[in-house]
Amino acid sequence: MSEAIANLKSYDPFADTGEESDIQVQGYIHIRVQQRNGRKTLTTVQGLSADLDQKRVLKAFKKEFACNGNVVQDEDLGEVIQLQGDHRLKIQQFLASNGIVPKDKIKIHGF
Amino acid sequence: MSATDDKPIDDVENFDFGVKKKKKKKPAPDFDAATPVAADSSSAAADDEPASSATTAAAPADGGEDADIFANLKKKKKSKVTIVEGDAEGNDESAAEPSSESFDFGEKKKKKKSKKTDLADFEAALKNDQGEDEAVEEAPESSASKEGADDWAGSNRDYTYSELLHRVFTVLRQNNPELGGDRKRYTIAPPQVMRDGTKKSVFANVVDICKRMHRQPDHVIQFLFAELGTTGSIDASQRLIIKGRFQQKQIENVLKRYIMEYVSCKTCKSSETILTKENRLFFLQCESCGSTRTVSAIKTGFQAVTRDARKAAKAKAG
Numbered sequence: 001m002s003e004a005i006a007n008l009k010s011y012d013p014f015a016d017t018g019e020e021s022d023i024q025v026q027g028y029i030h031i032r033v034q035q036r037n038g039r040k041t042l043t044t045v046q047g048l049s050a051d052l053d054q055k056r057v058l059k060a061f062k063k064e065f066a067c068n069g070n071v072v073q074d075e076d077l078g079e080v081i082q083l084q085g086d087h088r089l090k091i092q093q094f095l096a097s098n099g100i101v102p103k104d105k106i107k108i109h110g111f
Numbered sequence: 112m113s114a115t116d117d118k119p120i121d122d123v124e125n126f127d128f129g130v131k132k133k134k135k136k137k138p139a140p141d142f143d144a145a146t147p148v149a150a151d152s153s154s155a156a157a158d159d160e161p162a163s164s165a166t167t168a169a170a171p172a173d174g175g176e177d178a179d180i181f182a183n184l185k186k187k188k189k190s191k192v193t194i195v196e197g198d199a200e201g202n203d204e205s206a207a208e209p210s211s212e213s214f215d216f217g218e219k220k221k222k223k224k225s226k227k228t229d230l231a232d233f234e235a236a237l238k239n240d241q242g243e244d245e246a247v248e249e250a251p252e253s254s255a256s257k258e259g260a261d262d263w264a265g266s267n268r269d270y271t272y273s274e275l276l277h278r279v280f281t282v283l284r285q286n287n288p289e290l291g292g293d294r295k296r297y298t299i300a301p302p303q304v305m306r307d308g309t310k311k312s313v314f315a316n317v318v319d320i321c322k323r324m325h326r327q328p329d330h331v332i333q334f335l336f337a338e339l340g341t342t343g344s345i346d347a348s349q350r351l352i353i354k355g356r357f358q359q360k361q362i363e364n365v366l367k368r369y370i371m372e373y374v375s376c377k378t379c380k381s382s383e384t385i386l387t388k389e390n391r392l393f394f395l396q397c398e399s400c401g402s403t404r405t406v407s408a409i410k411t412g413f414q415a416v417t418r419d420a421r422k423a424a425k426a427k428a429g
Contacts, residue, residue, distance in 0.1 A: 030412050030413075032340055032412055032413065033340065034340040034341075034414070034415055034417065035339075035340070035341065035355040035356065036417055036418070037418065037419070039356075042415050042417070044412075044413050044415050046412055046413045072413075072415065074413055077412070077413050080413045080415075082415050109337075109338050109340075109412070110338060110339065110340065110365075111338070111339060111357060111358075111361030111362070111364055111365055
């Protein structure tokens with residue numbers, strides 16, 4: 001009897017909601033754009049793998065796109081790069097051409 | 112042959128066009144032998160001229176005259192092809208953007224100011240136009256392809272790729288037209304987006320578009336907000352107020368993405384689908400082919416803190 005109960009307990013469907021692992025497995029990079037005041041925009045890059053040095057990537061971005069930006073620490077999503085201005089396509093090209101992320105792993109959101 | 116006799120294995124490997132130079136002569140006669148068969152089968156399928164196929168394959172173009180004929184025929188062919196293509200483009204005219212997928216929003220400028228009743232009329236007219244276009248398209252194309260078939264069957268030149276392609280498609284259209292590739296385009300009304308003051312946009316016909324897509328407005332609106340990274344609300348007359356400045360084109364892009372993700376069936380490309388929710392998962396079921404698949408839930412993702420948000424937080428706290 002005790003064995004049966006142990007068996008039942010061995011699998012807990014609610015132990016892991018798979019929220020974080022889902023992101024890890026899919027491994028998509030999400031590039032979003034947000035509107036600021038006026039015609040200004042903000043681009044965010046979310047989901048870059050943890051073994052990349054986000055600060056160095058940011059530095060490369062800043063130099064390449066001639067904009068400012070910073071790395072934001074988010075509780076759920078890890079480190080997110082913010083850039084001033086709409087650089088979605090340029091980021092995708094940059095990441096793909098430098099071999100950081102394959103192009104089909106990048107998802108561009110926004111209008 | 113003596114060289115190949117040394118290695119009998121090479122003879123066996125005749126079929127892949129070998130790297131070795133000895134074999135260069137071998138594939139050529141094989142190809143000649145094979146061509147009449149292919150010609151026979153294709154002509155027999157089309158029921159055009161089975162008799163002359165043997166002569167065509169036997170002698171490839173050799174004289175200067177032949178070459179001239181060739182050129183002329185090619186020119187003819189090309190001009191016809193372009194005509195057909197023009198028709199096709201006319202068909203596609205409604206798609207204003209070059210990058211449009213199989214969904215398009217009809218002609219925007221005309222529709223912009225038209226009211227709902229006009230919309231239906233216009234769409235009906237558009238459908239009629241398309242039907243006419245197709246009818247116009249069919250007639251010259253079939254004749255052209257028949258002539259093309261005659262051309263290469265009657266003369267002693269080889270057939271070209273485009274001729275064979277035409278032939279395949281005419282046979283296909285004659286025998287089973289549903290496979291011909293003339294898929295009905297999925298059209299929805301273009302979104303009517305206008306500005307409400309300087310910081311808000313009004314999306315007037317959300318409910319209408321949702322009805323056409325057979326989707327809950329809530330789901331569509333949730334997707335819109337997640338993609339645009341803003342918030343908004345629905346006003347009394349069922350219009351969606353979106354915070355931020357958005358143009359019709361931008362909303363259209365997002366809607367296209369919505370349709371690709373949540374409306375069109377991935378297996379048969381049909382848009383006759385229903386979205387159901389089971390155990391916190393969304394399932395997309397196709398009504399024309401019956402396939403079911405899960406679609407990802409809408410995720411908002413990271414939202415950067417803007418100055419407005421900071422101000423609002425401050426106001427709330429203070």
